[in-house]
Amino acid sequence: MILNLYFDHCHGSFMLPCHLFACESLKELELDFLYDLRLPSFVYFPNLMILTLSRVFFMDDNSVQKLFSGCPKLEELALIDCQWDNMKAVHVSAPMLEHLEISESIADEDTKPDCQFMISGPRLKFFHYTGELINEYCIPDAPSLDDAHVDVYLGQIHINSGRQR
Numbered sequence: 001m002i003l004n005l006y007f008d009h010c011h012g013s014f015m016l017p018c019h020l021f022a023c024e025s026l027k028e029l030e031l032d033f034l035y036d037l038r039l040p041s042f043v044y045f046p047n048l049m050i051l052t053l054s055r056v057f058f059m060d061d062n063s064v065q066k067l068f069s070g071c072p073k074l075e076e077l078a079l080i081d082c083q084w085d086n087m088k089a090v091h092v093s094a095p096m097l098e099h100l101e102i103s104e105s106i107a108d109e110d111t112k113p114d115c116q117f118m119i120s121g122p123r124l125k126f127f128h129y130t131g132e133l134i135n136e137y138c139i140p141d142a143p144s145l146d147d148a149h150v151d152v153y154l155g156q157i158h159i160n161s162g163r164q165r
Helices: 018-022 061-069
Strands: 002-006 027-032 049-054 075-081 089-093 098-103 115-120 126-131 134-138 147-154 157-164
Touching: 002 049
Parallel strands: 002 027, 027 049, 049 075, 075 098, 089 115, 098 126, 115 134, 126 147
Antiparallel strands: 147 157
């Protein structure tokens, strides 16, 4: 099953139904959210292989860890303009992860994000980053990485660095 949820015109806090976070048949989930992602106490997507999070506001380190650790078969992860303002460190541990795409931009000039990401994906083959280097990303062990692209935007300057084996 594939589920795409797009929320754009609601205001305030919003919580998705608890049973969504324990759906065994879900293989692909896309959330385009503009709100704080409030998770129930139990999150488990045993068959989720593709996760796309767009414009999601994460409340704390615990919610992120809970979400990613509840996806044991995750192969593709896209984090598009998510907000990590309240967080200092995020650890993405996904033993099956092969494809990671991160895109970020500064939504508010007064916001100074500085989150450190540790990405553990021993099967990671593709990494693509697009943004302004707002946060720090570390992929300490990726022996399968074949294709990495980093597109950095610094004001009016665009720097492109691609690596292929």
